[in-house]
Amino acid sequence: MLTCRVPGMFNEFAAMPDASRMMDSFFATTPSTTAGRLFPAVNVWEDEQALYIEAELPGYALEDLDISTLGNEVTIAGTRTETAPEEATFHRRERMTSGASQFKRTLRIGVPIEVEKVLAKLERGVLTITLPKAEAAKPRRIQVKAA
Amino acid sequence: MNCNSSNCGCEGRAQAQNATKTETTQLEHATFRPDVDIYETGEEFVLTADVPGARPESIDLNVEKGVLTLRAGVAQRGPSEARPVSREYGVGGFERTFRIGEGIDVEQIGAELKNGVLTLRLPKSVAKRGRKIEVKAS
Numbered sequence: 576m577l578t579c580r581v582p583g584m585f586n587e588f589a590a591m592p593d594a595s596r597m598m599d600s601f602f603a604t605t606p607s608t609t610a611g612r613l614f615p616a617v618n619v620w621e622d623e624q625a626l627y628i629e630a631e632l633p634g635y636a637l638e639d640l641d642i643s644t645l646g647n648e649v650t651i652a653g654t655r656t657e658t659a660p661e662e663a664t665f666h667r668r669e670r671m672t673s674g675a676s677q678f679k680r681t682l683r684i685g686v687p688i689e690v691e692k693v694l695a696k697l698e699r700g701v702l703t704i705t706l707p708k709a710e711a712a713k714p715r716r717i718q719v720k721a722a
Numbered sequence: 723m724n725c726n727s728s729n730c731g732c733e734g735r736a737q738a739q740n741a742t743k744t745e746t747t748q749l750e751h752a753t754f755r756p757d758v759d760i761y762e763t764g765e766e767f768v769l770t771a772d773v774p775g776a777r778p779e780s781i782d783l784n785v786e787k788g789v790l791t792l793r794a795g796v797a798q799r800g801p802s803e804a805r806p807v808s809r810e811y812g813v814g815g816f817e818r819t820f821r822i823g824e825g826i827d828v829e830q831i832g833a834e835l836k837n838g839v840l841t842l843r844l845p846k847s848v849a850k851r852g853r854k855i856e857v858k859a860s
Contacts, residue, residue: 632838
């Protein structure tokens with residue numbers, strides 16, 4: 576482990592783009608395309624290798640979804656129609672994805688990603704997108720040799 | 723949360739779970755009230771509940787004294803070693819109860835889980851189904 580013994584030596588690093596900070600500010604200021612409520616809500620994780628985005632999309636199948644990346648943005652979009660019999664009388668209609676539903680949400684990623692290696696998985700109504708970081712964005716250990 | 727139909731057998735009773743999807747603290751192992759749709763046809767009531775993340779074996783349905791209880795356990799998920807960056811919703815199990823009328827044939831309730839949506843079919847007992855009345859010309 577390389578330890579910095581000189582106080583303030585790496586101070587400029589504090590000003591570098593930080594994935595978490597950029598995402599937080601993005602989430603706080605970008606309006607959703609679904610009126611009133613962000614949809615889908617997302618949870619995001621990060622490690623040295625990748626960013627992981629998770630969203631709950633009950634009712635959606637993979638073919639109803641369109642996930643794309645452009646520059647440093649990831650867009651999750653979906654369209655589906657759920658049909659009830661014509662004579663049905665609704666007593667409750669609370670579900671976000673009831674009837675004909677569509678959504679689109681764009682997330683800005685603060686680090687360069689390997690676009691070709693982005694993975695999306697939909698399981699039991701939960702979407703997980705893995706965005707591997709580009710090599711340049713991964714932390715590197717620097718070998719320090721004794722003089 | 724009352725049904726506005728006089729002959730509706732399903733009266734959803736909001737279980738106060740004191741947890742909403744937007745809370746940012748105490749999210750682990752929380753229990754949420756699933757969003758539902760309920761519709762009625764001549765033959766049955768159909769209840770659909772969003773239970774993302776639930777496995778079929780974690781679903782527990784129970785009818786007792788006219789109350790249908792729906793429970794769905796959900797395992798914690800997410801990359802265990804990674805650092806949370808943004809958290810907009812909590813993950814936990816689901817629970818909600820519904821009062822069902824005598825007009826439901828409890829023995830025939832069917833359940834199906836697909837893409838994180840649980841669909842319950844509650845057939846009306848034969849006596850409660852709409853009957854066609856034939857009008858004969860005299």
